[in-house]
Amino acid sequence: MQLILVRHPQPLIAPGICYGRSDLAVAPVQLAQTLAALSTTLPQGLPLYSSPLQRCATLAAQLAAPLRSPAPLLDARIAEIDFGDWELRPWDDIARADIDAWAADLVNYHPGGGESVLQMASRIAAFYADLQRQQRDAVVICHAGAMRLLSACHAGLPPAEMALQAARHPHQIAYGATLVLQN
Template sequence: MILYLIRHTTPDIEKGICYGQANIPLPDNFNDEVDFLLSKLKNHPIQHVISSPLLRCTQLANKINPNFSTDENLKEIDFGDWELMDWNKIPQEEIDPWMKDFVNVAVPNGESYMDLYLRTISVYQQIKNDYTAIVTHAGVIRSILAHITQTDLQDSFDFKIPYGTIVKIDTQTNQYQIL
């Protein structure tokens, strides 16, 4: 089975702001980014699209296939109390324990990376349709790549996933390539 993991395009938010499940709008150049992304997919027969329900993903999913579905488990990590805060203004006593063990330590009123991993892998393991695209977020994509490559979650940030990245996975062999 062939699966495509697609990270949403650039959101309209200042650099340095912590966001995960906040519903961030898209900038005016959204269609330019989408056109480029769609040109990369034109020779790939995507038949099914599942998206994170967040706006930055659903708008892209709609451009790929207007008959897409959504799954709450494909949302980015829940940053709880830190959503839409400047990373530099998060209290040191809150961020230090998380930075030391972000895999297992949950953000205040949010979740840990392990929480994201478990919900993401549950979706990944349920996909049965060939040529499915998942439109989602960097954390979700990294967790799936960590799963298929047996990479420790704390090392999964070695997978570079810029906005608009497309990862093609052969789920039989767990081989992947960035398109």
């Protein structure tokens, strides 16, 4: 089974703002550029899975026709982490003590009272297990955090180790980039 993970285009948000589960649009130019690049490089006819957040779902919906794929299946399990009260706040406005508390417990801390990385890893692992049972190639349009966790899951790590690995390694996954997981 081959999974092709695709990161969404750059969302319309100022630099330095904390966002995860916030439903952000993308600039039409960014969407068009990403769509053009992916339409010619992704294999045709594969099922498309997408985070329901519009920065992913819009790309997935527009990719379906050029890839001759069925309509994308939206799955909330591959949405980005929920940063709770931190969402849409400048990182500089979040108390240093809160950031330090998260750094001290990367796996279990609930940033902004939202979701822990372990909770996100558990839902990503459940999504991955469902894909494994289907035993077919697919394109998954999601977020950098989901891509790091899916990669860790693919390596055979349990959710707690997935969370730790993903939290400790900066993503460095460009907007619109792909990552291929091959069994």
